[in-house]
Amino acid sequence: xxxxxxxLRHLLRRSRHDADLREEIxxxxxxRQDAFERDGLSREDAAHASRRALGSVALAADDARDVWAMxxxxxxxxxxxxxxxxxxKSPGFAVVAIATLALGIGANTALFSIFSGLILRPLPVRDPxxxxxxxxxxxxxxxxxxxxxxxxxxxxxxxxWSAQRFDLSSRxxxxxxxxxxxxxxLFDVLGVTAIRGRMITPSDDGGAAxxxxxxxxxxxxxRQRFAGAGDVVGRRITVQRVPFTIVxxxxxxxxxxxxxxxxxxxxxxxxxxxxxxxxxxxASKSSAWLQIxxxxxxxxxxxxxxxxxxxxxxxxxxxATWSRAREPLTLAPxxxxxxxxxxxxxxxxxxxxxxxxxxxxxxxxxxxxLFLARALARRRELSVRLALGASRSRIARLLLIESLIVAxxxxxxxxxxxxxxxxxxxxxxxxxxxxxxLDLALDWRVLAFTAALACLSAIIAGVAPVLGLKSVAPGxxxxxxxxxxxxxxxxxxxxxxxxAQVAVSLVLVVGAGLFLRTFASLNQLPLGxxxxxxxxxxxxxxxxxxxxxxxxxRVERLRAAAAAVPGVRSATVAAERILNGGGWSSGLVGIxxxxxxxxxPALWLNATTPGxxxxxxxxxxxxxxxxxxxxxxxxxxxIVNDTFVRRFLPGEPPIGQHVRIGRDTATxxxxxxxxxxxxxxxxxxxxxxxxxxxxxxxxxxxxxxxVLLTINAAPGQRAAVERDVMRVLTEADPTVAFTFGTFDxxxxxxxxxxxxxxxxxxxxxxxxxxxxxxxxxxxxxxAVRARQTEIGLRMALGAAPSNIVRLVFQRVGVLIAxxxxxxLGGSLWAVRFVETLLFQQEPRDPMMLAGAAAVLVAAxxxxxxxPAWRAxxxxxxxxxxxx
Amino acid sequence: xxLTNTPSDLLPGTLELLILKSLVSGAKHGYGxxxxxxxxxxxxxxxxxSALYPxxxxxxxxxxxxAEWGASENNRRARYYTLTAAGRKxxxxxxxxxxxMVGAIxxxxxx
Numbered sequence: 001x002x003x004x005x006x007x008l009r010h011l012l013r014r015s016r017h018d019a020d021l022r023e024e025i026x027x028x029x030x031x032r033q034d035a036f037e038r039d040g041l042s043r044e045d046a047a048h049a050s051r052r053a054l055g056s057v058a059l060a061a062d063d064a065r066d067v068w069a070m071x072x073x074x075x076x077x078x079x080x081x082x083x084x085x086x087x088x089k090s091p092g093f094a095v096v097a098i099a100t101l102a103l104g105i106g107a108n109t110a111l112f113s114i115f116s117g118l119i120l121r122p123l124p125v126r127d128p129x130x131x132x133x134x135x136x137x138x139x140x141x142x143x144x145x146x147x148x149x150x151x152x153x154x155x156x157x158x159x160x161w162s163a164q165r166f167d168l169s170s171r172x173x174x175x176x177x178x179x180x181x182x183x184x185x186l187f188d189v190l191g192v193t194a195i196r197g198r199m200i201t202p203s204d205d206g207g208a209a210x211x212x213x214x215x216x217x218x219x220x221x222x223r224q225r226f227a228g229a230g231d232v233v234g235r236r237i238t239v240q241r242v243p244f245t246i247v248x249x250x251x252x253x254x255x256x257x258x259x260x261x262x263x264x265x266x267x268x269x270x271x272x273x274x275x276x277x278x279x280x281x282x283a284s285k286s287s288a289w290l291q292i293x294x295x296x297x298x299x300x301x302x303x304x305x306x307x308x309x310x311x312x313x314x315x316x317x318x319x320a321t322w323s324r325a326r327e328p329l330t331l332a333p334x335x336x337x338x339x340x341x342x343x344x345x346x347x348x349x350x351x352x353x354x355x356x357x358x359x360x361x362x363x364x365x366x367x368x369x370l371f372l373a374r375a376l377a378r379r380r381e382l383s384v385r386l387a388l389g390a391s392r393s394r395i396a397r398l399l400l401i402e403s404l405i406v407a408x409x410x411x412x413x414x415x416x417x418x419x420x421x422x423x424x425x426x427x428x429x430x431x432x433x434x435x436x437x438l439d440l441a442l443d444w445r446v447l448a449f450t451a452a453l454a455c456l457s458a459i460i461a462g463v464a465p466v467l468g469l470k471s472v473a474p475g476x477x478x479x480x481x482x483x484x485x486x487x488x489x490x491x492x493x494x495x496x497x498x499x500a501q502v503a504v505s506l507v508l509v510v511g512a513g514l515f516l517r518t519f520a521s522l523n524q525l526p527l528g529x530x531x532x533x534x535x536x537x538x539x540x541x542x543x544x545x546x547x548x549x550x551x552x553x554r555v556e557r558l559r560a561a562a563a564a565v566p567g568v569r570s571a572t573v574a575a576e577r578i579l580n581g582g583g584w585s586s587g588l589v590g591i592x593x594x595x596x597x598x599x600x601p602a603l604w605l606n607a608t609t610p611g612x613x614x615x616x617x618x619x620x621x622x623x624x625x626x627x628x629x630x631x632x633x634x635x636x637x638x639i640v641n642d643t644f645v646r647r648f649l650p651g652e653p654p655i656g657q658h659v660r661i662g663r664d665t666a667t668x669x670x671x672x673x674x675x676x677x678x679x680x681x682x683x684x685x686x687x688x689x690x691x692x693x694x695x696x697x698x699x700x701x702x703x704x705x706x707v708l709l710t711i712n713a714a715p716g717q718r719a720a721v722e723r724d725v726m727r728v729l730t731e732a733d734p735t736v737a738f739t740f741g742t743f744d745x746x747x748x749x750x751x752x753x754x755x756x757x758x759x760x761x762x763x764x765x766x767x768x769x770x771x772x773x774x775x776x777x778x779x780x781x782x783a784v785r786a787r788q789t790e791i792g793l794r795m796a797l798g799a800a801p802s803n804i805v806r807l808v809f810q811r812v813g814v815l816i817a818x819x820x821x822x823x824l825g826g827s828l829w830a831v832r833f834v835e836t837l838l839f840q841q842e843p844r845d846p847m848m849l850a851g852a853a854a855v856l857v858a859a860x861x862x863x864x865x866x867p868a869w870r871a872x873x874x875x876x877x878x879x880x881x882x883x
Numbered sequence: 884x885x886l887t888n889t890p891s892d893l894l895p896g897t898l899e900l901l902i903l904k905s906l907v908s909g910a911k912h913g914y915g916x917x918x919x920x921x922x923x924x925x926x927x928x929x930x931x932x933s934a935l936y937p938x939x940x941x942x943x944x945x946x947x948x949x950a951e952w953g954a955s956e957n958n959r960r961a962r963y964y965t966l967t968a969a970g971r972k973x974x975x976x977x978x979x980x981x982x983x984m985v986g987a988i989x990x991x992x993x994x
Contacts, residue, residue: 028912
C-alpha cells in the first residue's frame with residue numbers, strides 16, 4: 001500500500017526525482033574523484049578514473065529509476081504522446097475523424113438521454129424502488145378515500161394525484177402550465193422536502209387550512225415567473241382564475257410523479273371544488289380522474305400487497321360504474337414513475353435509437369477505413385519502428401491509442417452536441433396544447449453509455465488498422481512503395497468495411513423511405529373540412545364562477561362578438577375539440593323504434609351552433625343545418641354524416657328518421673340533415689360515423705365547461721383578426737379564459753410523432769448515405785492509387801480509358817452488390833420492428849426496396865466516378881517511370 | 884579497481900541487508916556506503932554504483948530509509964540516507980533470515 005503510494009508520488013514528481021538521482025550519482029563520482037586525488041592521482045586523471053569507475057551515469061540512473069516505474073503506465077504515457085503528435089501532424093484527418101464521431105456519438109447520446117429520461121431513470125425521490133402504481137388508468141376520489149383509509153394496514157404510505165393543465169392568467173388569454181391536484185401525503189411519501197416554505201400536507205386535504213387556499217410551485221416556475229424572489233412564500237398566484245397563496249417551492253429536479261411533464265403548480269384536492277365549483281368531482285363515484293401510487297411495506301412482496309388489496313376490493317370500488325373497477329385491483333412497480341408518453345414513444349424511440357446506432361456504425365467504419373489508410377501510408381514509419389525493436393503489440397497499442405484519443409475527443413464534443421440536440425428533440429414533441437418536458441440530465445447512465453460508445457468506436461475504428469498491419473514486416477516498407485496489384489489482400493479489410501457500410505445504409509434508407517411515406521400519407525388524408533382559413537379559440541367558461549346554466553347565453557354573446565369583427569367571415573361554436581385523439585362518443589345506439597344496443601366502434605358525437613359546417617367547409621348533403629328555432633323545448637334534432645347513413649341507415653332516406661343513444665331511452669332525436677364526412681379523433685381513423693347536436697338544445701345544467709370557437713377568417717388577415725377577436729372577447733366577457741390557435745396547428749399536432757420520426761430517419765438515412773459514399777470514394781481512390789503501376793502497365797499495353805473505367809467500376813460494382821444483398825436481407829428482417837409505426841405502407845414493398853437500392857447505387861456510382869475518371873487519365877509513361 | 888561483486892554474486896537481498904546494516908552507525912551518502920562496505924569487509928565487497936543505486940531506490944520505495952540532501956565532509960552536496968524505524972525492523976528480520984540461511988548452507992557444506 002505504502003509502496004503504491006510512493007510510486008504514485010514518484011510518478012507525479014518524476015522530473016524532480018530524476019534530477020535528484022542524476023545529481024546524486026554525480027556527487028558520488030565527485031567523492032570518488034576526491035579519493036583518487038588523495039591517493040595521489042592528478043586532478044585530471046582522477047576525474048577520468050572516477051568516470052570510468054562509475055560507468056554510464058545515464059544507465060545507472062535508468063536502472064535506479066526503473067525501480068520506481070510502473071512500466072505499463074510509463075509506456076502508455078509515451079504512446080499517448082506519440083499518438084497525439086501523430087494526430088497533430090495530420091490535422092485534416094484528425095478533424096474529419098473527430099467531427100464524424102462527435103456527430104455520431106452526440107446523436108446517439110441525445111436519443112439515449114431521452115430514452116433514459118423517459119424509460120430508465122427512477123423518479124428523483126426517496127427509495128423509488130418500493131413505489132407501486134395502481135393499474136390501469138384513473139380512479140375516482142371516493143375510491144382513493146377508501147384506499148387511504150386502508151393505508152396503515154396495507155402500505156407504507158399512499159398518495160393520489162390528478163394531472164391537470166392549469167391556467168395562470170388573471171384575464172383574457174390563458175397562460176397554461178402543467179399542474180396537478182395532489183393528496184396531502186404525496187410529498188411525505190415521496191420524501192420530497194421544500195426548498196422554501198413547506199409542501200402540501202395532509203392537513204391541507206381538509207380544505208380549512210389556516211393559510212387559505214394554498215399552492216406549491218416548482219423551482220422552475222419560481223425562477224421564471226417570480227425571478228427567484230426570496231419572499232415568494234406568501235405571495236399570490238392565480239390558478240384557473242382563483243387566487244391561491246404560495247406556501248412552498250419544490251426542490252429543483254423534482255417534476256412530480258408524471259415523467260414527461262414538469263408539474264409547475266400543485267394544489268391540494270381540497271382546491272378542486274374552488275375551481276370546478278358545482279361541477280366538483282370529489283364526491284362523484286362515476287368519474288375517474290386521479291391516479292394512485294403507494295409505497296410497499298418493507299419485506300412484503302407485491303403479490304402479498306395485491307392480495308391484501310383485492311381482499312378489500314368490494315368495499316373499495318363500491319359505487320364505481322365502470323367495468324374496469326371490477327377487474328382485480330393490481331399494483332405494479334413504479335420506480336420510474338408514471339408516464340402516458342412511455343407507451344406512445346417506446347417503440348419509435350427504440351427504433352430511432354437503433355437507427356442512430358447504425359449511423360454510428362457506418363461512421364465508425366469510415367473512421368476505421370481512414371485509420372487503415374493512414375496506417376498503410378505510415379507503413380514506412382511503422383516498419384522502421386518494428387525494425388528498431390518495437391514489439392508488434394506495442395505498435396498495435398499505439399494505433400489503438402490513436403483511435404481512442406479520437407473517440408474520446410469525439411465523445412466529449414458529442415456530449416455537448418447531445419445536450420443541445422436532445423433538448424431540441426424533446427421540444428419538437430410538444431404541441432399546441434401539451435408540453436413535453438423531460439429531465440435530460442447527463443446522469444451516470446448517459447455518461448456510461450457515451451463512454452461505452454466511445455470505447456466501442458475506438459475498438460471498431462482501431463482494430464481494422466491493426467489487422468491491416470499484419471502485412472507490415474520490419475524493413476519491408478522500404479522495399480515497396482505503392483506497387484500493389486489487383487488482389488492485394490491489404491484492401492480486403494477496407495472492402496469489407498465498405499460492404500458493411502452499404503448494407504447498413506440501405507437498411508437506414510429503406511427505413512427513411514417508409515417513415516417519410518407514412519408521414520406523407522398521413523398528411524394527404526382527406527380531413528372532410530378545409531383547415532386553411534380556420535382559427536380556433538378554446539373558451540373556458542368555468543373560470544368565471546358563474547353557474548353552468550348561464551353558459552349557453554355567454555357562449556352566444558361571445559360568438560356574436562367574434563362574428564362582428566371585421567375580417568371574420570363566420571364564427572361558430574362546437575362543444576368538442578376534434579383531432580385531439582379522443583372525444584365524446586356513445587357505444588349505445590338505437591335507430592327508429594329499436595332500443596339502443598351496443599355498437600363497436602362507438603358513434604362519435606359533437607354539438608355545434610348553426611353555420612358550423614359552412615365555417616368548416618364541410619358540405620351539407622341533404623336536409624338543413626341547425627337553426628335558431630332549434631332550442632330547448634323544441635323537437636330534439638340531430639345532423640349525421642355520410643358514414644352514419646351508410647352504417648346505420650343503409651338504403652333508407654335518412655331525413656326524418658329517429659335515433660336514440662346511451663341510457664337515455666326517452667329522448668328520440670330526429671335527423672334533419674346529412675353532412676359530408678370529416679375526421680374526428682385523429683386522421684388515422686379515417687372517416688367515422690358522427691352525429692351532431694345543436695348547442696342550443698344542451699341541458700343548461702350540463703353545459704360544457706369549455707367550448708371551441710371556430711372562426712373562418714379571410715386569409716392574410718389572421719393576425720389582425722386574432723388580435724381584434726381577443727379584444728372583443730375580453731370586452732364581451734371579462735372572465736372568459738381563452739387559448740388561440742389555428743386549425744392547421746390542430747392537424748399538425750396529430751402527426752407530431754410521425755413528423756419527428758420521418759425527420760430523424762431521413763436525417764439518419766441521408767447521413768449514412770453520405771458516409772457510405774465517402775467511404776466508397778476513399779476505398780476506390782486508394783485502390784486506384786495503389787494500383788496505378790498496374791493501370792499504367794495496362795494502358796501502355798493498349799487498354800483504352802474506357803477499359804480502365806470499367807476495371808474500376810467492376811470492383812465498385814462487386815462491393816455495392818454485396819452490400820445491397822446484405823442490406824436487403826437486413827431490411828426485410830428489420831422492418832418487422834417498425835411495422836406498428838407505419839401507416840398505409842406495405843413494409844416489404846418491392847418498389848420501395850428497389851428505390852432505396854437505386855439511391856445507393858447512384859451514390860456509389862457518384863462516389864466511384866472521380867477516382868475512375870482520374871485513373872483513366874493516368875499518363876502511363878509517367879506512372880511507369882515513377883514506379 | 885573495477886566493479887566486482889555485482890548483486891548476482893550475493894544471495895538475493897543481501898546487498899539491501901548490508902546497506903541497512905551500514906546505516907545503523909549513522910547517516911551515510913552513497914559513496915560513504917560503498918566505502919564503509921569495502922573497509923568493513925577488508926576490501927572483499929566492492930559494490931558497484933549500478934547495483935547500489937537501484938538497491939537504494941528499492942529501500943526508499945519500501946520506506947526503510949530516508950534520503951536528505953546535506954554537505955559532505957569535503958563540502959560537496961551529497962544525499963544522506965538514514966534508517967527509518969521500519970528499516971530497523973526490516974534489518975532485524977532480514978538478519979535473522981540471513982543467519983538461518985547461512986546456517987543452512989554451512990550445514991550442507993559440512994556434511
